[in-house]
Amino acid sequence: MLSRRQFVLGVAxxxxxxxxxxxxxxxxxxxxxxxxxxxxxAFVAWMVKNRGEDANxxxxxxxxxxxxxxxxxxxxxxxxxxxxxxxxEEFVTHDNLARAYEGHFLNIGFGVTITGPHSVCRMTNTxxxxxxxxxxEIGTGSGYQSAVLSNLTAxxxxxxxxxxxxxxTRALYDSLIARxxxxxxxxxxxxxxxxYGWAEQAPFDKIIVTCGIDHVPPPLxxxxxxxxxxxxxxxxxxxxxxxxxxxxxxxxxxxTAVRSDIYNGQIQPFVPFTGGHQGQASx
Numbered sequence: 001m002l003s004r005r006q007f008v009l010g011v012a013x014x015x016x017x018x019x020x021x022x023x024x025x026x027x028x029x030x031x032x033x034x035x036x037x038x039x040x041x042a043f044v045a046w047m048v049k050n051r052g053e054d055a056n057x058x059x060x061x062x063x064x065x066x067x068x069x070x071x072x073x074x075x076x077x078x079x080x081x082x083x084x085x086x087x088x089e090e091f092v093t094h095d096n097l098a099r100a101y102e103g104h105f106l107n108i109g110f111g112v113t114i115t116g117p118h119s120v121c122r123m124t125n126t127x128x129x130x131x132x133x134x135x136x137e138i139g140t141g142s143g144y145q146s147a148v149l150s151n152l153t154a155x156x157x158x159x160x161x162x163x164x165x166x167x168x169t170r171a172l173y174d175s176l177i178a179r180x181x182x183x184x185x186x187x188x189x190x191x192x193x194x195x196y197g198w199a200e201q202a203p204f205d206k207i208i209v210t211c212g213i214d215h216v217p218p219p220l221x222x223x224x225x226x227x228x229x230x231x232x233x234x235x236x237x238x239x240x241x242x243x244x245x246x247x248x249x250x251x252x253x254x255x256t257a258v259r260s261d262i263y264n265g266q267i268q269p270f271v272p273f274t275g276g277h278q279g280q281a282s283x
Contacts, residue, residue, distance in 0.1 A: 025180025082151035138194035212270035
């Protein structure tokens with residue numbers, strides 16, 4: 001009988017090709033430049049001029065932005081900028097291109113999904129990322145989450161367990177960098193089991209986990225700095241609670257994980273965390 005990991009590795013054919021590359025970015029990336037948000041027209045015009053992106057998708061991105069704010073999924077200016085500067089249409093499959101800015105998760109092949117924009121923004125906002133922060137993502141997937149993160153910090157590390165998906169997303173980043181999305185050069189990727197983190201690059205200020213698991217992996221907590229923040233979906237398959245976990249170091253050197261539910265108890269389904277960790281003790 002095939003394990004889930006063996007199954008997803010064997011269905012590479014299910015991964016639909018990403019859409020063809022569009023125009024190059026006309027202006028160099030500027031950390032201090034932000035698109036206007038006062039109106040749809042002003043946002044689209046600025047982005048067309050400075051980012052060379054498609055006006056139709058930009059309009060959809062702005063419309064979703066209004067829903068993100070109304071739903072209290074987006075509230076800090078840096079994360080707002082990161083969302084608005086990231087072309088989600090580049091990270092969905094061709095068959096889902098017209099649905100890029102819908103609010104829910106979308107299939108990207110290999111038995112996994114691209115997280116919906118509401119979850120991406122709420123989880124990212126909760127991390128309170130500073131420009132100098134070193135951030136680890138577990139579950140590269142489509143690459144969209146890391147792309148958002150790269151508009152917040154120049155130190156993004158992302159792990160994907162499925163080899164062909166890791167290869168496809170790395171190739172996508174590289175093609176986007178070649179087109180002028182220089183911010184994505186901040187993303188360092190690795191094909192590995194994310195349960196064990198990335199010890200060689202630790203410690204991390206912030207960690208985001210984009211797949212569900214029934215406990216907080218001890219290696220990830222160990223690789224966070226004191227007072228570091230992790231956002232992670234925890235719970236049984238398809239019924240997770242998204243937790244904010246703050247690492248506290250006690251006077252005796254012991255660790256305490258201070259947890260809170262960023263959805264106030266509302267269940268959020270995520271694809272399961274896969275790898276060789278089954279049977280590991282929780283923390």
